[in-house]
Amino acid sequence: MTLTLTTTFYNISLFSNMAESKQSDEALMLAFQSGNHRAFEILIRRHQNGVYNFIYRFLGNPQTTEEVFQEVFIKIHRAAEKYLPNGKFTTWLYTIVRNQCVDTFRRQKLRETLSLDARNEVTDASLGDMIAGDETPPDELASANEIEDILNYALDQLNPEQKEVFLMREKRGFKFEEIANITGASVNTVKSRMRYALEGLRKILKQSKYRELLEERD
Amino acid sequence: MSKESTPNEKDQKNQEALLDYIYSEMSLNEEASFKQELETNPALKSELKTYLHLRNLSQQHLPEQKVPPRLTKSLLAELGLRRPWYEAFAKTFMRPALAGACVLAIAITVGYQFRNQGVVEIAQPNPKTMESPLNSFDSEPDLSDLVPTAVASREPEWRVSRQPKLRGFASRQPITLASVGSSVESQPRMPFQVNDDIGQLKQESDLALAHFYYTQGLRLRAMGEHEDAARHFGLAVKKYPTYELKYQVFAQRVDSLFAAEKYEQAQKELAWLGHVSPSLAESVKQRWIQ
Numbered sequence: 022m023t024l025t026l027t028t029t030f031y032n033i034s035l036f037s038n039m040a041e042s043k044q045s046d047e048a049l050m051l052a053f054q055s056g057n058h059r060a061f062e063i064l065i066r067r068h069q070n071g072v073y074n075f076i077y078r079f080l081g082n083p084q085t086t087e088e089v090f091q092e093v094f095i096k097i098h099r100a101a102e103k104y105l106p107n108g109k110f111t112t113w114l115y116t117i118v119r120n121q122c123v124d125t126f127r128r129q130k131l132r133e134t135l136s137l138d139a140r141n142e143v144t145d146a147s148l149g150d151m152i153a154g155d156e157t158p159p160d161e162l163a164s165a166n167e168i169e170d171i172l173n174y175a176l177d178q179l180n181p182e183q184k185e186v187f188l189m190r191e192k193r194g195f196k197f198e199e200i201a202n203i204t205g206a207s208v209n210t211v212k213s214r215m216r217y218a219l220e221g222l223r224k225i226l227k228q229s230k231y232r233e234l235l236e237e238r239d
Numbered sequence: 240m241s242k243e244s245t246p247n248e249k250d251q252k253n254q255e256a257l258l259d260y261i262y263s264e265m266s267l268n269e270e271a272s273f274k275q276e277l278e279t280n281p282a283l284k285s286e287l288k289t290y291l292h293l294r295n296l297s298q299q300h301l302p303e304q305k306v307p308p309r310l311t312k313s314l315l316a317e318l319g320l321r322r323p324w325y326e327a328f329a330k331t332f333m334r335p336a337l338a339g340a341c342v343l344a345i346a347i348t349v350g351y352q353f354r355n356q357g358v359v360e361i362a363q364p365n366p367k368t369m370e371s372p373l374n375s376f377d378s379e380p381d382l383s384d385l386v387p388t389a390v391a392s393r394e395p396e397w398r399v400s401r402q403p404k405l406r407g408f409a410s411r412q413p414i415t416l417a418s419v420g421s422s423v424e425s426q427p428r429m430p431f432q433v434n435d436d437i438g439q440l441k442q443e444s445d446l447a448l449a450h451f452y453y454t455q456g457l458r459l460r461a462m463g464e465h466e467d468a469a470r471h472f473g474l475a476v477k478k479y480p481t482y483e484l485k486y487q488v489f490a491q492r493v494d495s496l497f498a499a500e501k502y503e504q505a506q507k508e509l510a511w512l513g514h515v516s517p518s519l520a521e522s523v524k525q526r527w528i529q
Contacts, residue, residue, distance in 0.1 A: 062320045065311070073306045090306070091314050098318050168300040191297055196264060212258050219290055226293070 046110035449479035469495035
Protein backbone atom coordinates (compact mmCIF):
# COMPACT_ATOMS: atom_id res chain seq x y z
CA MET A 22 0.00 0.00 0.00
CA THR A 23 2.72 2.41 1.06
CA LEU A 24 4.83 1.33 -1.86
CA THR A 25 2.00 1.84 -4.32
CA LEU A 26 1.29 5.29 -2.93
CA THR A 27 4.95 6.25 -3.06
CA THR A 28 5.32 5.04 -6.62
CA THR A 29 2.14 6.81 -7.70
CA PHE A 30 3.23 10.03 -6.04
CA TYR A 31 6.65 9.72 -7.63
CA ASN A 32 5.17 9.14 -11.08
CA ILE A 33 2.69 11.99 -10.79
CA SER A 34 5.33 14.48 -9.70
CA LEU A 35 7.77 13.22 -12.33
CA PHE A 36 5.30 13.45 -15.20
CA SER A 37 3.90 16.81 -14.11
CA ASN A 38 7.45 18.19 -13.95
CA MET A 39 8.25 16.72 -17.34
CA ALA A 40 5.08 18.16 -18.86
CA GLU A 41 5.77 21.60 -17.42
CA SER A 42 9.39 21.58 -18.46
CA LYS A 43 8.44 20.75 -22.07
CA GLN A 44 6.18 23.79 -22.43
CA SER A 45 7.41 26.74 -24.47
CA ASP A 46 8.59 29.91 -22.75
CA GLU A 47 5.58 31.79 -24.09
CA ALA A 48 3.11 29.17 -22.77
CA LEU A 49 4.79 29.27 -19.37
CA MET A 50 4.64 33.05 -19.29
CA LEU A 51 0.92 32.94 -20.11
CA ALA A 52 0.45 30.31 -17.42
CA PHE A 53 2.19 32.61 -14.96
CA GLN A 54 -0.06 35.47 -16.02
CA SER A 55 -3.05 33.31 -15.15
CA GLY A 56 -1.69 32.61 -11.67
CA ASN A 57 0.61 29.57 -12.04
CA HIS A 58 3.64 30.59 -10.00
CA ARG A 59 5.39 27.31 -10.70
CA ALA A 60 5.54 28.31 -14.40
CA PHE A 61 7.62 31.35 -13.53
CA GLU A 62 9.98 29.26 -11.46
CA ILE A 63 10.52 26.99 -14.45
CA LEU A 64 11.25 30.02 -16.61
CA ILE A 65 13.80 31.25 -14.10
CA ARG A 66 15.50 27.88 -13.89
CA ARG A 67 15.49 27.54 -17.69
CA HIS A 68 17.09 30.91 -18.41
CA GLN A 69 19.05 31.72 -15.29
CA ASN A 70 22.40 30.45 -16.57
CA GLY A 71 22.15 32.30 -19.87
CA VAL A 72 21.11 35.54 -18.21
CA TYR A 73 23.76 35.19 -15.50
CA ASN A 74 26.51 34.59 -18.05
CA PHE A 75 25.47 37.49 -20.22
CA ILE A 76 25.49 39.87 -17.25
CA TYR A 77 28.75 38.45 -15.93
CA ARG A 78 30.57 38.85 -19.24
CA PHE A 79 29.04 42.26 -19.85
CA LEU A 80 29.85 43.76 -16.45
CA GLY A 81 32.80 41.55 -15.49
CA ASN A 82 32.14 41.78 -11.76
CA PRO A 83 30.60 38.83 -9.89
CA GLN A 84 29.09 40.94 -7.13
CA THR A 85 27.41 43.40 -9.49
CA THR A 86 26.35 40.46 -11.64
CA GLU A 87 24.41 38.96 -8.74
CA GLU A 88 22.69 42.26 -8.00
CA VAL A 89 21.72 42.83 -11.63
CA PHE A 90 20.63 39.21 -12.00
CA GLN A 91 18.17 39.60 -9.14
CA GLU A 92 16.98 43.00 -10.38
CA VAL A 93 16.33 41.60 -13.85
CA PHE A 94 14.10 38.77 -12.66
CA ILE A 95 12.29 40.99 -10.18
CA LYS A 96 11.59 43.41 -13.04
CA ILE A 97 10.32 40.61 -15.24
CA HIS A 98 8.15 39.33 -12.42
CA ARG A 99 6.63 42.78 -11.98
CA ALA A 100 6.27 43.40 -15.71
CA ALA A 101 4.75 39.99 -16.41
CA GLU A 102 1.25 41.44 -16.65
CA LYS A 103 2.34 43.61 -19.56
CA TYR A 104 3.88 40.72 -21.47
CA LEU A 105 2.22 40.03 -24.85
CA PRO A 106 3.12 36.84 -26.71
CA ASN A 107 3.76 38.70 -29.98
CA GLY A 108 7.36 37.68 -30.30
CA LYS A 109 9.78 35.33 -28.64
CA PHE A 110 9.97 35.42 -24.86
CA THR A 111 13.77 35.45 -25.00
CA THR A 112 13.72 38.65 -27.07
CA TRP A 113 11.60 40.31 -24.38
CA LEU A 114 13.75 38.83 -21.60
CA TYR A 115 17.06 39.95 -23.09
CA THR A 116 15.72 43.40 -23.86
CA ILE A 117 15.21 43.82 -20.12
CA VAL A 118 18.53 42.16 -19.31
CA ARG A 119 20.38 44.34 -21.81
CA ASN A 120 18.76 47.58 -20.60
CA GLN A 121 19.57 46.72 -17.00
CA CYS A 122 23.18 45.95 -17.92
CA VAL A 123 23.62 49.14 -19.92
CA ASP A 124 22.17 51.24 -17.05
CA THR A 125 24.47 49.59 -14.54
CA PHE A 126 27.45 49.94 -16.85
CA ARG A 127 26.79 53.67 -17.27
CA ARG A 128 26.45 54.18 -13.52
CA GLN A 129 29.72 52.31 -12.98
CA LYS A 130 31.48 54.41 -15.62
CA LEU A 131 30.17 57.61 -14.08
CA ARG A 132 31.50 56.61 -10.66
CA GLU A 133 34.88 55.68 -12.17
CA THR A 134 35.09 58.98 -14.05
CA LEU A 135 34.32 60.96 -10.92
CA SER A 136 36.92 58.96 -9.06
CA LEU A 137 39.58 59.47 -11.79
CA ASP A 138 38.87 63.18 -11.99
CA ALA A 139 39.27 63.68 -8.25
CA ARG A 140 42.43 65.78 -7.78
CA ASN A 141 45.21 64.60 -5.56
CA GLU A 142 45.62 67.24 -2.85
CA VAL A 143 49.44 66.96 -2.86
CA THR A 144 50.33 66.68 -6.57
CA ASP A 145 47.21 68.39 -7.93
CA ALA A 146 47.04 65.70 -10.62
CA SER A 147 44.12 63.44 -11.37
CA LEU A 148 44.52 59.67 -11.49
CA GLY A 149 43.54 59.80 -15.14
CA ASP A 150 46.58 61.96 -15.85
CA MET A 151 48.87 59.36 -14.38
CA ILE A 152 47.59 56.42 -16.43
CA ALA A 153 49.78 55.55 -19.40
CA GLY A 154 48.52 55.87 -22.97
CA ASP A 155 47.40 52.80 -24.87
CA GLU A 156 50.25 52.63 -27.40
CA THR A 157 52.13 50.00 -25.40
CA PRO A 158 50.41 46.81 -24.21
CA PRO A 159 49.07 47.42 -20.72
CA ASP A 160 50.54 45.58 -17.75
CA GLU A 161 47.33 43.63 -17.26
CA LEU A 162 47.64 42.22 -20.77
CA ALA A 163 51.36 41.53 -20.52
CA SER A 164 51.00 39.63 -17.27
CA ALA A 165 47.92 37.68 -18.25
CA ASN A 166 48.79 34.01 -18.42
CA GLU A 167 45.47 32.56 -19.34
CA ILE A 168 43.66 33.08 -22.62
CA GLU A 169 40.50 33.65 -20.60
CA ASP A 170 42.10 36.63 -18.84
CA ILE A 171 43.13 38.08 -22.17
CA LEU A 172 39.72 37.52 -23.70
CA ASN A 173 38.07 39.12 -20.67
CA TYR A 174 40.43 42.05 -20.93
CA ALA A 175 39.69 42.32 -24.64
CA LEU A 176 35.95 42.25 -23.98
CA ASP A 177 36.34 45.04 -21.44
CA GLN A 178 37.99 47.18 -24.10
CA LEU A 179 34.96 46.95 -26.41
CA ASN A 180 32.31 49.60 -26.13
CA PRO A 181 29.00 48.40 -24.61
CA GLU A 182 27.21 48.29 -27.97
CA GLN A 183 29.87 46.08 -29.52
CA LYS A 184 30.16 43.94 -26.43
CA GLU A 185 26.43 43.26 -26.15
CA VAL A 186 26.20 42.29 -29.83
CA PHE A 187 29.21 40.00 -29.52
CA LEU A 188 27.86 38.29 -26.37
CA MET A 189 24.36 37.87 -27.76
CA ARG A 190 25.57 36.45 -31.06
CA GLU A 191 28.56 34.45 -29.88
CA LYS A 192 27.55 33.27 -26.42
CA ARG A 193 23.74 33.27 -26.48
CA GLY A 194 23.23 32.32 -30.13
CA PHE A 195 20.78 35.06 -31.11
CA LYS A 196 20.46 35.81 -34.82
CA PHE A 197 21.44 39.28 -36.03
CA GLU A 198 17.78 40.11 -36.61
CA GLU A 199 16.87 39.14 -33.05
CA ILE A 200 19.75 41.21 -31.70
CA ALA A 201 18.42 44.11 -33.75
CA ASN A 202 15.02 43.69 -32.07
CA ILE A 203 16.57 43.51 -28.61
CA THR A 204 18.86 46.50 -29.02
CA GLY A 205 16.50 48.58 -31.16
CA ALA A 206 19.17 49.03 -33.84
CA SER A 207 19.01 48.02 -37.51
CA VAL A 208 20.38 44.68 -38.67
CA ASN A 209 23.14 46.45 -40.60
CA THR A 210 24.14 48.42 -37.53
CA VAL A 211 24.22 45.22 -35.50
CA LYS A 212 26.43 43.53 -38.08
CA SER A 213 28.69 46.54 -38.19
CA ARG A 214 29.02 46.46 -34.37
CA MET A 215 29.79 42.77 -34.54
CA ARG A 216 32.52 43.38 -37.08
CA TYR A 217 34.06 46.06 -34.90
CA ALA A 218 33.82 43.77 -31.90
CA LEU A 219 35.62 40.95 -33.69
CA GLU A 220 38.19 43.34 -35.04
CA GLY A 221 38.75 44.78 -31.55
CA LEU A 222 39.22 41.35 -30.02
CA ARG A 223 41.57 40.32 -32.80
CA LYS A 224 43.66 43.44 -32.33
CA ILE A 225 44.11 42.83 -28.60
CA LEU A 226 44.86 39.14 -29.00
CA LYS A 227 47.51 40.03 -31.60
CA GLN A 228 49.26 42.11 -28.93
CA SER A 229 49.29 39.16 -26.51
CA LYS A 230 51.55 36.14 -26.36
CA TYR A 231 48.77 34.07 -27.88
CA ARG A 232 48.92 35.92 -31.19
CA GLU A 233 49.95 32.74 -33.01
CA LEU A 234 46.57 31.23 -32.19
CA LEU A 235 44.98 33.67 -34.61
CA GLU A 236 47.43 33.04 -37.39
CA GLU A 237 46.92 30.66 -40.25
CA ARG A 238 48.02 27.16 -39.49
CA ASP A 239 47.51 25.48 -42.84
CA MET B 240 20.70 49.81 -66.01
CA SER B 241 22.48 48.06 -63.23
CA LYS B 242 24.62 50.12 -60.95
CA GLU B 243 28.11 48.69 -60.53
CA SER B 244 29.42 48.63 -56.99
CA THR B 245 32.63 50.45 -56.14
CA PRO B 246 35.51 48.53 -54.49
CA ASN B 247 34.57 50.02 -51.13
CA GLU B 248 30.93 48.99 -51.46
CA LYS B 249 32.01 45.52 -52.54
CA ASP B 250 34.30 45.26 -49.55
CA GLN B 251 31.45 46.36 -47.28
CA LYS B 252 29.15 43.71 -48.78
CA ASN B 253 31.82 41.06 -48.40
CA GLN B 254 32.28 41.98 -44.76
CA GLU B 255 28.56 41.61 -44.10
CA ALA B 256 28.46 38.35 -46.01
CA LEU B 257 31.46 37.15 -44.05
CA LEU B 258 29.51 37.46 -40.78
CA ASP B 259 26.46 35.76 -42.28
CA TYR B 260 28.71 32.96 -43.52
CA ILE B 261 30.48 32.51 -40.15
CA TYR B 262 27.18 32.38 -38.25
CA SER B 263 25.30 30.31 -40.88
CA GLU B 264 22.72 32.97 -41.65
CA MET B 265 23.00 32.59 -45.42
CA SER B 266 20.73 30.86 -47.88
CA LEU B 267 22.27 28.03 -49.93
CA ASN B 268 22.58 30.23 -53.02
CA GLU B 269 24.23 33.04 -51.09
CA GLU B 270 26.59 30.55 -49.51
CA ALA B 271 27.58 29.10 -52.89
CA SER B 272 28.31 32.51 -54.36
CA PHE B 273 30.24 33.57 -51.23
CA LYS B 274 32.39 30.44 -51.47
CA GLN B 275 33.24 31.42 -55.07
CA GLU B 276 34.17 34.88 -53.86
CA LEU B 277 36.40 33.35 -51.19
CA GLU B 278 38.30 31.40 -53.86
CA THR B 279 39.11 34.58 -55.74
CA ASN B 280 39.74 36.81 -52.71
CA PRO B 281 42.68 35.60 -50.57
CA ALA B 282 42.41 38.60 -48.21
CA LEU B 283 38.80 37.74 -47.46
CA LYS B 284 39.73 34.08 -46.96
CA SER B 285 42.48 35.01 -44.54
CA GLU B 286 40.09 37.26 -42.63
CA LEU B 287 37.58 34.42 -42.44
CA LYS B 288 40.20 32.12 -40.94
CA THR B 289 41.20 34.70 -38.34
CA TYR B 290 37.59 35.18 -37.28
CA LEU B 291 37.04 31.43 -37.11
CA HIS B 292 40.09 31.07 -34.87
CA LEU B 293 38.77 33.90 -32.72
CA ARG B 294 35.40 32.17 -32.43
CA ASN B 295 37.05 28.95 -31.39
CA LEU B 296 39.08 30.76 -28.76
CA SER B 297 36.06 32.50 -27.29
CA GLN B 298 34.04 29.29 -27.26
CA GLN B 299 36.80 27.33 -25.57
CA HIS B 300 38.16 29.92 -23.19
CA LEU B 301 35.14 31.91 -22.10
CA PRO B 302 33.39 29.11 -20.22
CA GLU B 303 29.77 29.30 -19.12
CA GLN B 304 29.40 30.11 -15.44
CA LYS B 305 26.75 28.38 -13.36
CA VAL B 306 24.43 30.43 -11.24
CA PRO B 307 25.31 29.90 -7.56
CA PRO B 308 22.43 27.85 -6.06
CA ARG B 309 22.10 30.28 -3.13
CA LEU B 310 21.40 33.07 -5.65
CA THR B 311 18.52 31.12 -7.21
CA LYS B 312 17.22 30.27 -3.76
CA SER B 313 17.29 33.87 -2.57
CA LEU B 314 15.69 35.05 -5.83
CA LEU B 315 12.85 32.54 -5.49
CA ALA B 316 12.38 33.61 -1.88
CA GLU B 317 12.40 37.27 -2.91
CA LEU B 318 9.69 36.57 -5.48
CA GLY B 319 7.69 34.46 -3.04
CA LEU B 320 8.19 31.34 -5.17
CA ARG B 321 9.54 29.02 -2.48
CA ARG B 322 8.57 25.43 -3.01
CA PRO B 323 5.83 24.00 -0.81
CA TRP B 324 6.93 21.12 1.43
CA TYR B 325 5.33 18.43 -0.72
CA GLU B 326 7.20 19.55 -3.81
CA ALA B 327 10.45 19.56 -1.91
CA PHE B 328 9.56 16.03 -0.80
CA ALA B 329 8.80 15.03 -4.37
CA LYS B 330 12.06 16.59 -5.48
CA THR B 331 13.86 14.20 -3.14
CA PHE B 332 12.37 11.33 -5.09
CA MET B 333 13.78 12.72 -8.34
CA ARG B 334 17.18 11.42 -7.30
CA PRO B 335 17.24 7.76 -8.27
CA ALA B 336 19.60 6.68 -5.47
CA LEU B 337 17.52 8.37 -2.78
CA ALA B 338 14.29 7.08 -4.29
CA GLY B 339 15.75 3.58 -4.40
CA ALA B 340 16.93 3.78 -0.78
CA CYS B 341 13.53 5.05 0.39
CA VAL B 342 11.63 2.38 -1.52
CA LEU B 343 13.99 -0.28 -0.15
CA ALA B 344 13.54 0.99 3.42
CA ILE B 345 9.75 1.04 3.03
CA ALA B 346 9.77 -2.44 1.46
CA ILE B 347 11.84 -3.87 4.32
CA THR B 348 9.61 -2.26 6.96
CA VAL B 349 6.38 -3.37 5.30
CA GLY B 350 7.80 -6.85 4.68
CA TYR B 351 8.67 -7.30 8.35
CA GLN B 352 5.30 -6.04 9.44
CA PHE B 353 3.44 -8.46 7.20
CA ARG B 354 5.63 -11.38 8.20
CA ASN B 355 5.20 -10.70 11.89
CA GLN B 356 1.43 -10.51 11.48
CA GLY B 357 1.37 -13.83 9.60
CA VAL B 358 3.42 -15.76 12.16
CA VAL B 359 1.56 -18.27 14.32
CA GLU B 360 2.20 -17.60 17.97
CA ILE B 361 4.78 -19.93 19.43
CA ALA B 362 3.13 -22.48 21.68
CA GLN B 363 4.41 -22.33 25.21
CA PRO B 364 3.98 -25.12 27.75
CA ASN B 365 0.85 -24.57 29.78
CA PRO B 366 1.91 -24.13 33.40
CA LYS B 367 -1.33 -25.78 34.57
CA THR B 368 -0.77 -29.03 32.66
CA MET B 369 2.96 -29.15 33.32
CA GLU B 370 3.25 -31.19 36.44
CA SER B 371 7.01 -31.54 36.49
CA PRO B 372 9.80 -31.02 33.91
CA LEU B 373 10.71 -33.99 31.77
CA ASN B 374 14.39 -33.65 32.59
CA SER B 375 13.83 -33.89 36.31
CA PHE B 376 14.08 -37.71 36.35
CA ASP B 377 16.93 -39.53 37.94
CA SER B 378 17.50 -41.06 34.52
CA GLU B 379 16.10 -40.24 31.08
CA PRO B 380 13.63 -42.57 29.30
CA ASP B 381 15.42 -45.10 27.15
CA LEU B 382 13.53 -44.73 23.87
CA SER B 383 16.18 -46.96 22.34
CA ASP B 384 13.85 -47.97 19.53
CA LEU B 385 14.29 -44.52 18.03
CA VAL B 386 17.92 -44.94 17.10
CA PRO B 387 17.53 -46.35 13.56
CA THR B 388 14.98 -43.75 12.50
CA ALA B 389 16.79 -40.79 13.98
CA VAL B 390 19.19 -40.61 11.03
CA ALA B 391 16.42 -40.89 8.45
CA SER B 392 14.37 -38.15 10.03
CA ARG B 393 17.17 -35.64 10.41
CA GLU B 394 15.79 -32.19 10.84
CA PRO B 395 16.79 -29.50 8.27
CA GLU B 396 19.81 -27.34 9.01
CA TRP B 397 19.33 -23.63 9.21
CA ARG B 398 22.05 -21.96 7.30
CA VAL B 399 22.45 -18.34 8.14
CA SER B 400 24.68 -17.83 5.14
CA ARG B 401 21.64 -18.28 2.87
CA GLN B 402 20.18 -15.08 4.19
CA PRO B 403 20.78 -11.90 2.19
CA LYS B 404 23.97 -10.15 3.16
CA LEU B 405 23.03 -6.59 4.06
CA ARG B 406 26.36 -5.20 5.11
CA GLY B 407 24.98 -1.84 6.10
CA PHE B 408 22.62 -3.43 8.60
CA ALA B 409 25.19 -5.14 10.72
CA SER B 410 27.67 -2.30 10.84
CA ARG B 411 24.84 0.22 11.30
CA GLN B 412 26.06 2.00 8.21
CA PRO B 413 23.57 3.64 5.86
CA ILE B 414 22.10 1.09 3.49
CA THR B 415 22.85 1.81 -0.11
CA LEU B 416 21.75 0.06 -3.24
CA ALA B 417 25.35 -1.01 -3.71
CA SER B 418 25.34 -2.80 -0.36
CA VAL B 419 22.52 -5.13 -1.41
CA GLY B 420 23.77 -8.32 -2.98
CA SER B 421 27.36 -7.57 -2.18
CA SER B 422 29.41 -10.68 -1.47
CA VAL B 423 32.51 -8.99 -0.18
CA GLU B 424 32.03 -10.19 3.40
CA SER B 425 32.82 -13.83 3.93
CA GLN B 426 30.92 -14.09 7.21
CA PRO B 427 27.41 -12.67 7.21
CA ARG B 428 26.73 -10.48 10.19
CA MET B 429 23.02 -10.44 10.80
CA PRO B 430 21.29 -7.73 12.76
CA PHE B 431 19.75 -8.77 16.05
CA GLN B 432 16.23 -8.44 14.62
CA VAL B 433 17.05 -10.94 11.91
CA ASN B 434 18.64 -13.33 14.41
CA ASP B 435 15.52 -13.11 16.52
CA ASP B 436 13.48 -13.90 13.49
CA ILE B 437 15.56 -16.93 12.65
CA GLY B 438 15.20 -18.17 16.24
CA GLN B 439 11.47 -17.69 15.98
CA LEU B 440 11.34 -19.54 12.68
CA LYS B 441 13.31 -22.44 14.20
CA GLN B 442 10.85 -22.67 17.05
CA GLU B 443 7.99 -22.67 14.61
CA SER B 444 9.56 -25.41 12.54
CA ASP B 445 10.26 -27.48 15.69
CA LEU B 446 6.65 -27.16 16.63
CA ALA B 447 5.53 -28.15 13.16
CA LEU B 448 7.86 -31.17 13.04
CA ALA B 449 6.81 -32.35 16.51
CA HIS B 450 3.23 -32.02 15.46
CA PHE B 451 3.97 -33.91 12.26
CA TYR B 452 5.50 -36.83 14.20
CA TYR B 453 2.52 -36.81 16.56
CA THR B 454 -0.10 -36.89 13.80
CA GLN B 455 1.95 -39.41 11.85
CA GLY B 456 2.01 -41.59 14.98
CA LEU B 457 -1.76 -41.27 15.34
CA ARG B 458 -2.21 -42.25 11.69
CA LEU B 459 0.04 -45.30 12.03
CA ARG B 460 -1.74 -46.21 15.24
CA ALA B 461 -5.08 -46.06 13.43
CA MET B 462 -3.62 -48.33 10.73
CA GLY B 463 -2.53 -50.82 13.37
CA GLU B 464 1.19 -50.07 12.96
CA HIS B 465 1.73 -49.81 16.70
CA GLU B 466 5.48 -50.18 16.75
CA ASP B 467 6.02 -47.49 14.13
CA ALA B 468 3.47 -45.33 15.88
CA ALA B 469 5.42 -45.70 19.14
CA ARG B 470 8.63 -44.70 17.34
CA HIS B 471 7.01 -41.56 15.89
CA PHE B 472 5.53 -40.56 19.25
CA GLY B 473 8.94 -41.11 20.78
CA LEU B 474 10.63 -38.86 18.17
CA ALA B 475 8.19 -36.06 18.94
CA VAL B 476 8.94 -36.30 22.65
CA LYS B 477 12.68 -36.82 22.55
CA LYS B 478 13.63 -34.40 19.80
CA TYR B 479 11.23 -31.59 20.65
CA PRO B 480 11.08 -31.26 24.42
CA THR B 481 9.40 -27.86 24.14
CA TYR B 482 6.39 -29.40 22.38
CA GLU B 483 3.29 -28.39 24.28
CA LEU B 484 1.59 -31.79 23.95
CA LYS B 485 4.67 -33.80 24.86
CA TYR B 486 3.01 -35.58 27.84
CA GLN B 487 -0.03 -36.58 25.80
CA VAL B 488 2.33 -37.81 23.06
CA PHE B 489 4.35 -39.72 25.64
CA ALA B 490 1.16 -41.33 26.92
CA GLN B 491 0.28 -42.32 23.35
CA ARG B 492 3.74 -43.87 22.99
CA VAL B 493 3.31 -45.96 26.13
CA ASP B 494 -0.13 -46.97 24.92
CA SER B 495 1.33 -47.95 21.52
CA LEU B 496 4.09 -49.99 23.15
CA PHE B 497 1.46 -51.92 25.07
CA ALA B 498 -0.46 -52.39 21.81
CA ALA B 499 2.72 -53.62 20.12
CA GLU B 500 3.09 -56.09 22.95
CA LYS B 501 6.38 -54.61 24.13
CA TYR B 502 5.27 -54.91 27.71
CA GLU B 503 8.64 -54.57 29.39
CA GLN B 504 9.49 -51.28 27.65
CA ALA B 505 5.89 -50.12 28.12
CA GLN B 506 5.93 -50.81 31.87
CA LYS B 507 9.23 -48.99 32.23
CA GLU B 508 8.02 -45.90 30.38
CA LEU B 509 4.69 -45.99 32.17
CA ALA B 510 6.59 -45.60 35.42
CA TRP B 511 8.32 -42.52 33.99
CA LEU B 512 4.98 -41.17 32.78
CA GLY B 513 3.68 -41.62 36.28
CA HIS B 514 6.42 -39.30 37.53
CA VAL B 515 5.70 -36.45 35.11
CA SER B 516 1.97 -36.82 34.59
CA PRO B 517 0.21 -39.09 37.06
CA SER B 518 -3.22 -38.45 35.57
CA LEU B 519 -2.15 -39.55 32.05
CA ALA B 520 -0.27 -42.56 33.47
CA GLU B 521 -3.42 -43.55 35.34
CA SER B 522 -5.53 -43.47 32.19
CA VAL B 523 -2.99 -45.67 30.34
CA LYS B 524 -2.87 -48.02 33.32
CA GLN B 525 -6.66 -48.34 33.27
CA ARG B 526 -6.56 -49.43 29.62
CA TRP B 527 -3.82 -52.04 29.91
CA ILE B 528 -3.32 -53.10 33.51
CA GLN B 529 -6.28 -54.64 35.35
